[in-house]
Amino acid sequence: MKPLTETDVRASFVNLTKGATKRLNLPADLAERPWEDLDYLGWQDPKAPQNHYLVTEHDGRLCGIALRASRESRGPRKTMCALCATVGDVALLVASRAGRSGQDGNSVGTYICADLDCSLKARNKRKLDTPVIHETLSAEQVDRLLGNLDSFVARVLRPA
Numbered sequence: 001m002k003p004l005t006e007t008d009v010r011a012s013f014v015n016l017t018k019g020a021t022k023r024l025n026l027p028a029d030l031a032e033r034p035w036e037d038l039d040y041l042g043w044q045d046p047k048a049p050q051n052h053y054l055v056t057e058h059d060g061r062l063c064g065i066a067l068r069a070s071r072e073s074r075g076p077r078k079t080m081c082a083l084c085a086t087v088g089d090v091a092l093l094v095a096s097r098a099g100r101s102g103q104d105g106n107s108v109g110t111y112i113c114a115d116l117d118c119s120l121k122a123r124n125k126r127k128l129d130t131p132v133i134h135e136t137l138s139a140e141q142v143d144r145l146l147g148n149l150d151s152f153v154a155r156v157l158r159p160a
């Protein structure tokens, strides 16, 4: 994806109020992220670790999604990420739906790599703590990640 500035990131959120968008803590290393290898920008709020954020392009526009670690889950556990299909430390994250639906309390939950580094895993650029059987090529893994990411964003945007 193309490198994003702080302004791009703050303006992209679809499920946060304007006030919350201004207050959220951006990653300190925004300028040094490996943008050419990223399908989404993901980070955990350094001051509020239950808050996670994901910013990606969807239908030609930038979509930022705020996620919260589910209260039922006790931290990351070894399971499969719903985006990149890697088995590792995965967190159950919940996003309020965009707009009215989210204000009414509707949300979408999904399992995502706790480090929000699916893009690097799909490209085999991240050392994994569990050995992975490379039964698919990296390009296929990236395609699968993009497809899953797209349908997740669509679920957040779609009214319940």
Ligand SMILES: [Zn+2]
Residues within 6 Å of the ligand: 081, 082, 083, 084, 085, 086, 112, 113, 117, 118, 121
């Ligand atoms: Zn993942």
